[in-house]
Amino acid sequence: MIYIMKPGGYVIGVDLGGTYVRAAAVLPAGRIYARVKLESGASLGYGEVVKIIRSAVENVVVSMGAPPLAIGLASAGAIDFSRKQVVRSPNFPDWRNVPLAKDVGEEFADCSITLENDANAAALGEGWLGAAKGWSDFVTLTLGTGIGGGVVLAGELLRGARGMAGEVGHITIHPDGRPCGCGSSGCLETTASATGVRRTAIERMADPGSVWLKKACRGDIEKIDARLIARLGEKGDPFCARILKEAGRDLGAAMGTLALVLGVSRFVIGGGMARAFGLMKPSARRTALKSAYTLTGAKLKIVNSRLGDDAGILGVAKKALDSIDS
Ligand SMILES: [Zn+2]
Numbered sequence: 001m002i003y004i005m006k007p008g009g010y011v012i013g014v015d016l017g018g019t020y021v022r023a024a025a026v027l028p029a030g031r032i033y034a035r036v037k038l039e040s041g042a043s044l045g046y047g048e049v050v051k052i053i054r055s056a057v058e059n060v061v062v063s064m065g066a067p068p069l070a071i072g073l074a075s076a077g078a079i080d081f082s083r084k085q086v087v088r089s090p091n092f093p094d095w096r097n098v099p100l101a102k103d104v105g106e107e108f109a110d111c112s113i114t115l116e117n118d119a120n121a122a123a124l125g126e127g128w129l130g131a132a133k134g135w136s137d138f139v140t141l142t143l144g145t146g147i148g149g150g151v152v153l154a155g156e157l158l159r160g161a162r163g164m165a166g167e168v169g170h171i172t173i174h175p176d177g178r179p180c181g182c183g184s185s186g187c188l189e190t191t192a193s194a195t196g197v198r199r200t201a202i203e204r205m206a207d208p209g210s211v212w213l214k215k216a217c218r219g220d221i222e223k224i225d226a227r228l229i230a231r232l233g234e235k236g237d238p239f240c241a242r243i244l245k246e247a248g249r250d251l252g253a254a255m256g257t258l259a260l261v262l263g264v265s266r267f268v269i270g271g272g273m274a275r276a277f278g279l280m281k282p283s284a285r286r287t288a289l290k291s292a293y294t295l296t297g298a299k300l301k302i303v304n305s306r307l308g309d310d311a312g313i314l315g316v317a318k319k320a321l322d323s324i325d326s
Helices: 046-064 100-105 118-129 188-192 194-203 208-216 226-235 238-262 272-279 281-291 310-323
Strands: 011-016 020-026 032-039 070-075 078-080 085-088 112-117 138-143 147-153 266-270 301-304
Touching: 011 046, 011 118, 011 310, 020 046, 020 310, 032 046, 032 310, 046 100, 070 100, 070 118, 070 310, 078 112, 085 100, 100 112, 112 118, 112 310, 118 138, 118 147, 118 266, 118 310, 138 238, 138 272, 147 188, 147 238, 188 194, 188 238, 194 226, 194 238, 194 272, 208 226, 208 238, 226 238, 226 272, 238 272, 238 281, 266 272, 272 281, 281 301
Parallel strands: 011 070, 070 112, 138 266, 266 301
Antiparallel strands: 011 020, 020 032, 078 085, 138 147
């Protein structure tokens, strides 16, 4: 697609997370300018979060010295695309059918606002300029506090009948496993997210093998997080390496299911846990290949995100660019 816009034209991509709201100006070729990062104020209530998003957007506009042509907004949670509402969001538990695009847009009446789920936005970003550039069929798995997923088939996001497809993090892996925030139990994210890996480590602290981890956290289990577990695993601690290997196995089981149902064989791993993925990847590959007879070692590609934290901003900016009438 060719974008026809006046010189200096740009869009703003906003990625709303539970902790931070990130915004930036994005040019049609994908270059990023004027980054802004503010605390999203999740505990302050919906009205305050809207004000913080507006403030982030205004900061970008001031830096750029001109209004944007469109704004793209990515938020965690289930999105009603026709009404541009966030139906529910795990990061903002009190939100129910909030008209986020309309409320943010009141201050920016001259430009259109598109709303997208954050994991879907990350998939669009990776497909546009990142690790999945040139791929028409792939799944992104964003490993953080939870696990987000975005499914792209034939170059298009898979939305499903009610717009909520791609909830990869809630595929059941252990039917009698840990309870999950979604109401089910044993979902992928209960064991393979940063939170899940941390919980596995804490549950096993009575194991004599946890000696390195006990030493590293100086006996304070509150200091244990996925980053520390990954660091020790990479240094050769078998206890931490095993926890990551098991998390990789669970991810591989989910990839196998996705491969069987959707016919995909390419996966992009992003999110804060992607750095720890080196220790998860061999078991993920092995399990995916074992569980999906349709996959072969040559076809299966599991790669790390190239865009990191920018994937969501770029993906939703691409959507905003596409919304501009040319
Ligand atoms: Zn769940």
